[in-house]
Amino acid sequence: MQKNKVILPGKTIGIIGGGQLGRMMAMEAKFMGYRVVVLDPTPNCPTAQVSDDQILAPYDDLEAIKQLTEISDVVTYEFENVDLQAAKYIEEKGKLPQGATVLQITQNRDEEKNLMKALQIPVSPFAVITRKSEIQPALEKIGFPAVIKTCQGGYDGKGQLKINSIADLSLVEQFIDENGDRFIIEKWLTFDREISIVLTRDRKGKISFFPVAENIHKDHILDETIAPARISDVIKAEALSAAEKIANHLEVVGSFAIEMFVKGENIFMNELAPRPHNSGHYTIEACNVNQFDQHIRAVCGLPLQEVRLLELAVMKNILGEQVEALLQVMPRMTEGFVHLYGKAEAKEKRKMGHVTFTARTEEKRDKLLAEFKEALR
Ligand code: ADP
């Protein structure tokens, strides 16, 4: 990618992946006046609903990737599980500023962990597992509770199983049978809180950080994000410096997220995401510039905006089983910003939308959320 080639409005941005992240990227791109084409196998997927065009094909269809590359001035992705060969092809054509290397790392939990080790950033103790006979020794070393995760393809708690005691061994064996061939077992940490850093790095290497977010998960799925996170300045500085180290090492371009656990005055790195992140949705209303906007600016070679937090925020995810309740409450809501992603089917545990509340004070913000949750019940 030519470092100083700027892609201006009127040009076409290709997006691989048609979910909610692609949709929100596309919306920001449309605000600025870009054309948007999405590649996704589902007709009328969330991103296609707000794009100029859709290429209807699987993500690893190389012909479709070639077509997307041909018609786009720049290509971006909304998830990390992009076919590597496809990513390399687009990169060689000079149209993938995010690059393919970062995908190779973030597609594999073991590679992420090894990178953290190399950068001397703490992670929860772990072992890589490729066969059943390795489970017991790993658990003996790590202790309980632990969690087993597939190295590839997991998201929203899919592809992982908590292990409470050795009595769960047969469940773990069954999990291995059903979920592939490479896993990590890691110690389940009793953390004080979970945080994430969403940052954007431009093509010249300049980084802009969004306020650190605090994340509350339910059943391994993000439920609420509070911003800014309620952490000490020491933790904040440590988290930001680790994030900066990772982003520079990976030569990230675009918005990028790092999930971490906080325990006392220590941080442990959990996951990397080479794209905008669920925990950054609050930036749409609470900041002067949001994670999708900055992402588009970065991949198009525009300078990043300086981020300012306008109000305190809390974001609550809306899963499939909560959509009906939300629609019932909405006609009475005078506060809060409702986002629904236009997904055809409201499956249980599927992320269908989110609601963000902003306020000047923590008291007001917490009250708005509490009232909303009460109404949803
Ligand atoms: P994904 O987001 O891809 O589903 P994660 O590894 O981020 O996978 O796990 C989802 C959530 O499960 C985490 O955000 C956290 O709440 C919980 N979790 C995962 N691993 C651990 C761990 N080692 N200790 C404590 N909680 C964990």
Ligand code: MG
């Ligand atoms: Mg995660």
